[in-house]
Amino acid sequence: MNTNTMNTNTIINNSEYIIHEEPYYLPTANEVEIFNSALAENIPVLLKGPTGCGKTRFMEYMSWFHKRPLITVSCHDDLTTSDLVGRYLIKNDSTVWQDGPLTTAVRNGCICYLDEIVEARKDTTVVIHPLCDDRRILPLEKLGQLLKAAPEFCLTMSYNPGYQSAVKDLKPSTRQRFIAINFAYPVEDVEKTIVHQESGLPVEQCVHLVKLANMTRNLVGNGLEEGASTRLLVHTAKLIKRGFEPNVACKCGIADSLTDDDETKILLHEMIDTIF
Amino acid sequence: MKFIIDWFKKQVKPAQKVIRPSLLESKQTGSCGGMSTTELKIRIELILDGVKTKDSIMGSVTQLAGLSHSLQTQFLDQLSELSELSMSHAYSVMLVYTPSIKIMDSKEHSQWIEQIILSISSNQLDEANSLIKNYSQFNLQINRSTTSFSDVADVLEKLIFSITRQELALMSIDLSANQRPYTNGKSIFLPESISVFDNYQDNYLLYKVMTFQLLGQIQLQTNSALKDIEEGVTEYGDHFLDIFSTIETLRINHYLKKKFPGIWKNILSIHEKLTIETYPEHIFSDHAETSVFDSLSWIKQFGIKQRILDSLPYQSDFSPEKLSKHTVDSGSVQASPIMMNIDKKSSEITEDDDNNQTAERIYFKHNSNSEPSGSTNQPDTDIWQNLADNIEHHQAEQKSLRDEQKQNSYLYPEWDISLKQYRNNWCRVEEISTEHDIDESQITDDIELKFFEKRIRKSLDLIINDQKLIRNQADGDDIDIDAWVAASSNKTKHADDFQNIYIRNNKNSRSVAILFAVDISGSTAGWKNKIIKQSTWLLSRTLANLDDQYAIYAFSGAGRDHCHIYPVKKFDENYNYDIKQRIFSLKPQQYTRMGAAIRHLGKTLKQSDAKTKILFVLTDGKPDDIDSYRGDYGIEDTRRAFNEVKALHITPFVLTFDKEAMDYLPYMLGKKHFRLISDITMLPIQISTIYKQLTT
Ligand SMILES: Nc1ncnc2c1ncn2[C@@H]1O[C@H](COP(=O)(O)OP(=O)(O)OP(=O)(O)O)[C@@H](O)[C@H]1O
Ligand SMILES: [Mg+2]
Numbered sequence: 001m002n003t004n005t006m007n008t009n010t011i012i013n014n015s016e017y018i019i020h021e022e023p024y025y026l027p028t029a030n031e032v033e034i035f036n037s038a039l040a041e042n043i044p045v046l047l048k049g050p051t052g053c054g055k056t057r058f059m060e061y062m063s064w065f066h067k068r069p070l071i072t073v074s075c076h077d078d079l080t081t082s083d084l085v086g087r088y089l090i091k092n093d094s095t096v097w098q099d100g101p102l103t104t105a106v107r108n109g110c111i112c113y114l115d116e117i118v119e120a121r122k123d124t125t126v127v128i129h130p131l132c133d134d135r136r137i138l139p140l141e142k143l144g145q146l147l148k149a150a151p152e153f154c155l156t157m158s159y160n161p162g163y164q165s166a167v168k169d170l171k172p173s174t175r176q177r178f179i180a181i182n183f184a185y186p187v188e189d190v191e192k193t194i195v196h197q198e199s200g201l202p203v204e205q206c207v208h209l210v211k212l213a214n215m216t217r218n219l220v221g222n223g224l225e226e227g228a229s230t231r232l233l234v235h236t237a238k239l240i241k242r243g244f245e246p247n248v249a250c251k252c253g254i255a256d257s258l259t260d261d262d263e264t265k266i267l268l269h270e271m272i273d274t275i276f
Numbered sequence: 277m278k279f280i281i282d283w284f285k286k287q288v289k290p291a292q293k294v295i296r297p298s299l300l301e302s303k304q305t306g307s308c309g310g311m312s313t314t315e316l317k318i319r320i321e322l323i324l325d326g327v328k329t330k331d332s333i334m335g336s337v338t339q340l341a342g343l344s345h346s347l348q349t350q351f352l353d354q355l356s357e358l359s360e361l362s363m364s365h366a367y368s369v370m371l372v373y374t375p376s377i378k379i380m381d382s383k384e385h386s387q388w389i390e391q392i393i394l395s396i397s398s399n400q401l402d403e404a405n406s407l408i409k410n411y412s413q414f415n416l417q418i419n420r421s422t423t424s425f426s427d428v429a430d431v432l433e434k435l436i437f438s439i440t441r442q443e444l445a446l447m448s449i450d451l452s453a454n455q456r457p458y459t460n461g462k463s464i465f466l467p468e469s470i471s472v473f474d475n476y477q478d479n480y481l482l483y484k485v486m487t488f489q490l491l492g493q494i495q496l497q498t499n500s501a502l503k504d505i506e507e508g509v510t511e512y513g514d515h516f517l518d519i520f521s522t523i524e525t526l527r528i529n530h531y532l533k534k535k536f537p538g539i540w541k542n543i544l545s546i547h548e549k550l551t552i553e554t555y556p557e558h559i560f561s562d563h564a565e566t567s568v569f570d571s572l573s574w575i576k577q578f579g580i581k582q583r584i585l586d587s588l589p590y591q592s593d594f595s596p597e598k599l600s601k602h603t604v605d606s607g608s609v610q611a612s613p614i615m616m617n618i619d620k621k622s623s624e625i626t627e628d629d630d631n632n633q634t635a636e637r638i639y640f641k642h643n644s645n646s647e648p649s650g651s652t653n654q655p656d657t658d659i660w661q662n663l664a665d666n667i668e669h670h671q672a673e674q675k676s677l678r679d680e681q682k683q684n685s686y687l688y689p690e691w692d693i694s695l696k697q698y699r700n701n702w703c704r705v706e707e708i709s710t711e712h713d714i715d716e717s718q719i720t721d722d723i724e725l726k727f728f729e730k731r732i733r734k735s736l737d738l739i740i741n742d743q744k745l746i747r748n749q750a751d752g753d754d755i756d757i758d759a760w761v762a763a764s765s766n767k768t769k770h771a772d773d774f775q776n777i778y779i780r781n782n783k784n785s786r787s788v789a790i791l792f793a794v795d796i797s798g799s800t801a802g803w804k805n806k807i808i809k810q811s812t813w814l815l816s817r818t819l820a821n822l823d824d825q826y827a828i829y830a831f832s833g834a835g836r837d838h839c840h841i842y843p844v845k846k847f848d849e850n851y852n853y854d855i856k857q858r859i860f861s862l863k864p865q866q867y868t869r870m871g872a873a874i875r876h877l878g879k880t881l882k883q884s885d886a887k888t889k890i891l892f893v894l895t896d897g898k899p900d901d902i903d904s905y906r907g908d909y910g911i912e913d914t915r916r917a918f919n920e921v922k923a924l925h926i927t928p929f930v931l932t933f934d935k936e937a938m939d940y941l942p943y944m945l946g947k948k949h950f951r952l953i954s955d956i957t958m959l960p961i962q963i964s965t966i967y968k969q970l971t972t
Binding site: 082087088089090093094095142208215216218219222223260262266267270271272273274275276 | 346431537538542760765
């Protein structure tokens, strides 16, 4: 099959996707070792965990560590197969093929990260099936091509098992192609270091923020859908660093971000007043 | 010691006048996103149903539009509640609503509304009128200087839970007995009301500090020295207890200062308001973990002086009698005495020498019978963890206690046609979980059902596929690039090719939640029950393959106090064999109080986030219950209930199996909302039309 003429647009400028500076990432368990092994064995990886616990940051770090470009696709319920694989575009009254992000990653041996995979439509998710077993091929239907993945290509995806309805769940046939790494919020000691590093706020105050976060996490299911994430803590810490009163910063950085419900908000304010 | 005593001597407790901060500020935060005047006006008109002329409400509507969305919703809720009692009062409340909310805090305001409702329903209309008219005086009438337990219990309980993950119940104690707050490790006992300060907020803070003192007592395991305290009391009497209580309170304060700086601030502000002298902080070292034995050795060290100390306002009851109530087994936890950072000067005052101190320490340690073999010197670095382990098994106990109280029951109103009025809180609906006790034989006869299942699925598939992206359309939301490309790359160009190059996207219309309400009343016994079960199973089986959310609940009952709802499959459960068993083990029960069931299930369904919500009732159609819920009364209430559900944007639909039902179903539901099926074989044919009609 000769498709050379069609691929004028497909060689990406790899450097766009390369992460040059080391992202700050503090391992919370053995996720780095698992990921490295999976990478060595060409097994795709599924990152599970609540929002803001460092999944995206982890991927950036691993991409930097292995010096492989990272292509991130945020999935949404309108994402079609063509959006991933590629499509014909019209140029001067003729058609040219444009690789989608997944195809680009497969061709160039990048790490492809599908964020919030459950949001994607089910018919979209199945295109990754042949890529994720030992065949490692991507069928490009419209080109009539079977694209063999470059050896460095690696597929990862993330999802948050917390608040999906039964309707939006991964098919077993999709799930079982992946090694899963479970992300949880880091333990107190680690989390305080992260918040401290990211925001520059003195450690003693970070400890309080982390304690507050753990209090909100205890309330999950009792008025809250999710507890405060590490990300929220970092944001709040940055506010405090800029000179806001901890009380005020927590109220807009944590309480108001977590809930709209007045009663729950009162309770969150009480928690904040307990700590600060 | 001397400075502590000095410090205590200076305690006085005048109730100080503190200016109440304006609560309006907190009300107006987040005021964005409220309803517009038009929307408000329409909603109000709907509720007030054309009372008075249209122009007269415009003024208040404009005012209301300035409130936050949550206040507006609260207003609409209260207005409709009032309007059910009296239109004219609802109207007058609306006129003064905005000014009233500006001068009262939210608690006062809801009390005000409550009082109005109370007066109207007890027919004291003049009283209600005057309440509305004199809204500006209302907050002066209620006694604000007392904060009662019931106001604070809920928040404090949740707060404690968020810290410990343990359900420590909060209970009130009788003030008249002059008791101090205490805990038994499972519950925290607080005074029924506090009026130390003349304002709610400060009294509340006192409650909060008391609660945290007791939490500290649990976490620091004061009760592990029970024996020593008992001995001390026997030997030296109440003096000992007084001194011990104060020292221990200070130790807990010290712990709170480290763990909960916010609470520490509260403590300091209480001290300041009651002009309690500066806190002698340095008696406990800032870094070391302390134990109750440190407090004891403190007392030992300085002897039991004759002075009686005044107690702190938030001090709890440390008497052995109360401490012994602790059910938490603290014997397993190591209490580890650590040298306190005792002020050099004060130790010079005492005659005790170093050796003596050590001896005493050992004495206490020995008595504490909490010394595990080996690691005696290891301090408890994680008291929280210890506590968590300790109380774990009590949590389950607490929980079951709670469950018993709540019992999953809900109250609903009922429409009385003869009174032309709702009877409030008339029906008690209980959710009862189902157990299946079914023998396999009853399920095996479903080979015929298999066939129907296939046919239903086929006809449903048609609808579903219908609803996704439709390509090659003459018109649509988006250009179908593929069609365009195909058309352009055609060697032999037809003009037609370029006609159908649009995509129509129907995807978003498919967001459907269906709740099946299955009538299992006694009147369905026999073939009706069978067909109901078969239909339910067929429908759920086929729906399990669609993207739609669905739930199944059965209902029956006897009398207004026993309306029973049996959840078979909730929205968040996936379909599985268990559910099939539950469906087939549904047995005819007692009666049908349809209205209550519909109201309850409507509420359940309302929580779904789907765009289309369908309440699908399978019944023999007859509302019928003891206590004269039959005939017109039953039909009218059911009709009313269906209308209420419709107002929640839920589509009701009744599938019935009884020809007689056709007499009143049209009246109860309106056209198109019901279907009669007399034979299961009809279901596959009917279902696709029904389904299409409902979801598109
Ligand atoms: N282990 C960690 N090391 C360093 N930073 C972290 C770590 N965990 C969380 N963070 C911080 O939390 C922030 C949010 O993390 P990230 O964006 O990776 O979350 P996420 O898991 O991808 O969330 P979502 O599911 O919402 O996309 C990061 O910007 C970083 O500041
Ligand atoms: Mg992310």
